[in-house]
Amino acid sequence: MRLALIGVGNVGKAFIKLLAMKKNFLLLNNIELELCLVANSKGAVYSQFGIDCNNLIGELENGQLLENNIEFKKDVDVIDLIKACGIETVILATPTNKNNGEPGITYIKKFLSYGINVVTADKGPVLIDYHGLAEIAKRNKARLGIGCTTGGALPSINGGIIELAGSDVYKIEGVLNGTTNFILKEMEDKIVSYEEALKTAQLLGIAESNPTLDVEGFDTATKILILSNVIMKSNKKIEDISIQGITDITVEKIQKAKEEGKRYKLIGTAEKTGDDVNISVKLEKINFLSDFYNVEGKNKAVKYYSDTLGELTIVGGASGTIPAAASLLRDIINIYRNNNNEWY
Amino acid sequence: MRLALIGVGNVGKAFIKLLAMKKNFLLLNNIELELCLVANSKGAVYSQFGIDCNNLIGELENGQLLENNIEFKKDVDVIDLIKACGIETVILATPTNKNNGEPGITYIKKFLSYGINVVTADKGPVLIDYHGLAEIAKRNKARLGIGCTTGGALPSINGGIIELAGSDVYKIEGVLNGTTNFILKEMEDKIVSYEEALKTAQLLGIAESNPTLDVEGFDTATKILILSNVIMKSNKKIEDISIQGITDITVEKIQKAKEEGKRYKLIGTAEKTGDDVNISVKLEKINFLSDFYNVEGKNKAVKYYSDTLGELTIVGGASGTIPAAASLLRDIINIYRNNNNEWY
Structure with missing residues (x-):
């Protein structure tokens, strides 16, 4: 499954690091995830065959900006790029705004309406218009993963939806x-x-x-x-x-x-x-x-x-950015398993 | 989703009762389940358009046998019938045998190999050959639901698989x-x-x-x-x-x-x-x-x-036959949601 990450703050960085840490684990468990695009507000790093997460997180942890990566494209239209290059799931690690849900809510609506799954740690959009987002997801056969929005690693939302179905x-x-x-x-x-x-x-x-x-x-x-x-x-x-x-x-x-x-x-x-x-x-x-x-x-x-x-x-509910990233990864893996019947 | 139930002991009966109780709830939540076949060791009741669960459980709770139902067919080959009439998920409420897993294990292998999902409360087959069953499920793109086998209503297995993915x-x-x-x-x-x-x-x-x-x-x-x-x-x-x-x-x-x-x-x-x-x-x-x-x-x-x-x-983990049946229903609904993107 081809992934794109929007936002390289603490949780975004932890997500890249986690994918690097979990590379062998995912391979062993037949879960094929490729991070193909990482965007911030200025542009994006894109690689058709998957970004080397180990290398990228090394740069970012050394204090380099995403813009310094040699593959960085300035001023690209991130939404168009994601649509064009077959991304199946977007991870949204945008800053939270509880008053209007932006910028996350606009991104989520667009991606879901293109049938692209969204997994997010951003409470804002969920607070502002959960039912609206769910409706778009449903209509376009996309998944909206929000397991990280109510207690990070604590499986609170998913526990209620899945375990009490x-x-x-x-x-x-x-x-x-x-x-x-x-x-x-x-x-x-x-x-x-x-x-x-x-x-x-x-x-x-x-x-x-x-x-x-x-x-x-x-x-x-x-x-x-x-x-x-x-x-x-x-x-x-x-x-x-x-x-x-x-x-x-x-x-x-x-x-x-x-x-x-x-x-x-x-x-x-x-x-x-x-x-x-x-x-x-x-x-x-x-x-x-x-x-x-x-x-x-x-x-x-x-x-x-x-x-x-x-x-x-x-x-x-372990605290910290790695557990928060791990709770995004949890939602992604469950979407992957759904789509590929990879439960065993 | 068309369902078949094999076994009308305490859990099997509770499952029929639960479907009757939950009819409106399922409709309201866009979860379309039709119980089309109920079998015991002597034969089966079958209805192409769905069995009236309310009526059937009334009969069974009044002490009637499944054989007394007017739609009961004696000596039918249950596996053939299930294959022929488009059942997508079989609920197996067979008695548990921890030494050889029978009769459940033979049923499970057959159904999974036909690409039919199986949800079961029967620990025997899982104890005897979980990895073998998982392999057949994987190969045939079927799902095996065993959430009820380790503590009934307690979401123990699913908690480990889904919430810690x-x-x-x-x-x-x-x-x-x-x-x-x-x-x-x-x-x-x-x-x-x-x-x-x-x-x-x-x-x-x-x-x-x-x-x-x-x-x-x-x-x-x-x-x-x-x-x-x-x-x-x-x-x-x-x-x-x-x-x-x-x-x-x-x-x-x-x-x-x-x-x-x-x-x-x-x-x-x-x-x-x-x-x-x-x-x-x-x-x-x-x-x-x-x-x-x-x-x-x-x-x-x-x-x-x-x-x-x-x-x-x-x-x-509420105890009793209704919670046990409800934990079978939980697995069924989650399979249904997977297949129909009915999460919202």
């Missing part, structure tokens, strides 16, 4: 944000204030310098919203969600909970109520019987409640 | 047997001996009158063996596994563990060691930090360790 999922709960999870654990273990725990998280590169999206619950809200819209087929917007963050929590509350054998977790919940779906993000005090009690540090978890397949809890 | 799984652990899990919990909660807890499990229909397969660890061994052979592509037999059961456990040991905040669990493990895979079943004492600590009663769990996608724990 045929059941009615009536409730979804998730501990979906690593940063807040880390801060809450730090406050429990080290008996420090919220501010101190946040500072540690920032020093370790876990929290961003502007931590609002994480600590105010917006990141969790985004992820539970996507899960709800994709798996429960709801049609909600971020404004429809009641969102609570962790900024009001005190170390006293956390220590008191600890004495009771309890922990605070920031939990996103989507629940069917008649024909509607209720979505919320709340700081909840849970005890050791909860499936989320041991979901610590950068780990994440999602729990589904279904009619005929019962409850299903999925815990995991 | 592209990663190297180097270790698998699982709490895979509900009966032993129930007995151990009963001994902890009610402070009763192994014998008493077993008796309760038998009274509740959780343990069989001859509980050997469960309590001696063979059922767990079977499941971890299948997971290893399918996901790590090992080629092991039951004789290669070191198996310990739970029959030697005393209530004193369990109560002492409880005081330490620990629990005993029967855990199956498969781990790569160089080019080989080591498989064992052992009673292990774990603490509350283990992902398996809260896997109680009839719940089951599997944990995967992978290179690029990190650790993944899956907990769940």
Whole structure:
């Protein structure tokens, strides 16, 4: 299967590196993937017979720009090139814009309408118009892989779609944000204030310098919203969600909970109520019987409640750019297997 | 997609019932499944336009035999009939024989060789010759669905194949047997001996009158063996596994563990060691930090360790014949979606 990558930020680079690392593994498993095009906003490197990923990632990790590669073509129309050279699947590692979904959403619509599969880590387009994108994919017999958009390596979306196929999922709960999870654990273990725990998280590169999206619950809200819209087929917007963050929590509350054998977790919940779906993000005090009690540090978890397949809890989700790239590769391989019956 | 069901024992009946229950759900989700043939060892009911599942399950639940249905044809050659009438997927709910895999294995080989997909709950054939069956499926572009063979509703096999695609799984652990899990919990909660807890499990229909397969660890061994052979592509037999059961456990040991905040669990493990895979079943004492600590009663769990996608724990697996049938339906729907790009 011929692949094109758009975007060479951290995840894009990790994807090229992963393909280099996994070359033998893929060969051994009869999964034929060729990365034929890598584009940034200025142009693209293209090779009909597949780019040498090992060589390219060597250059990029040495600080060279994509533009410095000898095969780089400036100012090419990337969409035309991808259409012309028989690319079957595009990996979109474009920067996320949660307000308008650009530039990803325009790319996705174009490629899907040409019958080209798209696998993306970009939450923006999925937040803005999942059902619209799904409709285009369906009409053009293309696949849209978004397994990476709700918790990276954690197979949250795919778990709901594939592993609960045929059941009615009536409730979804998730501990979906690593940063807040880390801060809450730090406050429990080290008996420090919220501010101190946040500072540690920032020093370790876990929290961003502007931590609002994480600590105010917006990141969790985004992820539970996507899960709800994709798996429960709801049609909600971020404004429809009641969102609570962790900024009001005190170390006293956390220590008191600890004495009771309890922990605070920031939990996103989507629940069917008649024909509607209720979505919320709340700081909840849970005890050791909860499936989320041991979901610590950068780990994440999602729990589904279904009619005929019962409850299903999925815990995991290694953090970092290689696991994020690996979750893109997972979607690509599953599309490849579908198309080539390469399951065994 | 035209379906045929072979075997009308408890799981076969539950499958017919489930199709009746899910008729509207499937229509709403654009999943077109028609059960056209239901066979037992004496013959088959066949309808070109689809059997009325609601009617048939009504008859069977009223104590009628399949033979009493007015469409029943005696002594037909089921394999010929399935071939002749355009069945795309066969659901095999035949009784399990772990020594020779019959009658399932002969059916599976035939159907796959005709390019007909097979979805089965029958562990026997998978234990006896998984790689042989996979080879036939591959050669004939058919699918073999075995998601129901290692823990029913728990998506253990599919979790490993689909959700960790592209990663190297180097270790698998699982709490895979509900009966032993129930007995151990009963001994902890009610402070009763192994014998008493077993008796309760038998009274509740959780343990069989001859509980050997469960309590001696063979059922767990079977499941971890299948997971290893399918996901790590090992080629092991039951004789290669070191198996310990739970029959030697005393209530004193369990109560002492409880005081330490620990629990005993029967855990199956498969781990790569160089080019080989080591498989064992052992009673292990774990603490509350283990992902398996809260896997109680009839719940089951599997944990995967992978290179690029990190650790993944899956907990769940509703028990009973409807969830077992629902896990057959899950595999069928995923095959249907593959073939019809009906993912959205």
